[in-house]
Amino acid sequence: MNFITYVYDNKERVGVLKEDKVISLEELLKDCNEVIPKDMLDLIENYDESILNKLEKLLEKENNNYISLDLVKLKAPIPYPKRNIICLGKNYVDHVKEIKLTQIAGMDIPEKPIYFSKIASPAIGDKDSIEFSKSVTSKVDYEVELAIIIGKDGKNIKKEEAENYIFGYTIINDVSARDLQGDHKQWFKGKSLDTFCPMGPSIVHKNAVPFPVNLKIQSKVNGEVRQNSNTKNLIFDIPYILSDLSKGITLKRGDIICTGTPSGVGMGFEPIKVLENSDIVECYIEKIGTLSNNIKVND
Incomplete structure (x- = not known):
């Protein structure tokens, strides 16, 4: 199932996307004795496998x-995450090799995951604009990433049990101001400007994605393929990430973890390819769909 958050008739709803059609959970469950979730976080926190199985049968x-x-x-499937988005840097070998502009992470293959966070308040959705002012940043970049949605609270998670703690997966474009990253010698501000967290178009439930996750991941700018890889190429795979991150930290239902981006980002080109006004960025991941956003420069 591909769960979505959407607006129809001026009302925000949670529903299921099936090809090019949408149905609300309210409509699906109208003849069932089930509480309708008020939003996606409510669904993640309160729906168990039995209800999800019931939804599968109703969709048939x-x-x-x-x-x-x-x-x-x-x-965005989760417009207002409960906590900051947790991100991994340098988690594809080919991307490590192209890093040079920010000069804050080095070009060595990491021996341990590099974690940071970004604000999404709110995360923006498909077809929304990524907006910025050139008085703030002039080197804005794209990064297509597979994001994990946590479905069960967990601490000190064992690798072999990692999938049990996952609700599903979505796409995040980890939009980045490269000049701010370099100037501030850290990633938080450059990753957290308003509108810099496009998410969606859906959350695909884990039951639809064989584990370990092996999905094509790609980005395009104005139709030109920039990034083209597969999630099997992660340096630190999903079981490792959940096990390592949860050592001493409780992961909570609804937490969102971005797993890193492959090579082909703008800063990897000579000369670098920064995003400009009216550019269209498309982020695609197999089984999840395409997240498309336009660039709006406010100067």
Whole structure:
């Protein structure tokens, strides 16, 4: 199942995306004795496997109450995460080799995961604008990333039990101001400007993604393929990440963990390819879909 947060008839809803059609959970469960989640975090926190299995069966039935995807406004699946987005830096070998502009991480293959966080308040959705002012930054870059959505609280998670703590996966474009990263000698501010966390278009439930995760990951700018890899190329895979990160830290339902980006980001080119006004950035991950955003420079 691909869960979405969307607006229809001026009301925000949680629903399921099936090809180019949408149906709300309210509609799906109208004849069931189940509480309708008020938002995606409510679904993640309170729906167990039995309810999710019931939804799967309901989706298999003939239903005329789908509406066209064209009639709704997709939002980020979790517009307001409970905590900062947890991110990994330098988690694809080819990306490590292209790092040079920020000059704060070195070009060695990391022996341990490099963690940082970014603010998403709110995360923006598909077709929303990534906005910035050139008085703040002039070197804005894209990074397509597979994001893990935690589905169960956990601390000191064993690698072999990692999948039990996952609800599903989504796409995040870890938009980055490279000049701010270099100037401040850290990543937080350069990753956290307003609108710098596009997310979506959906959360695919883990049952639809064989484990270990092996998904094509790609980004395009104005139709030009920039990044093209597979999540099997992660330096630190998902079981390692969840086990290592949860040592002494409780991961909570609804937490979002970005797993890193492959090579092909703008700063990896000579000369660098920064994002400009009216550019279209498309981030694609197999089974999840395509997250598309336009660039709006406010100067």
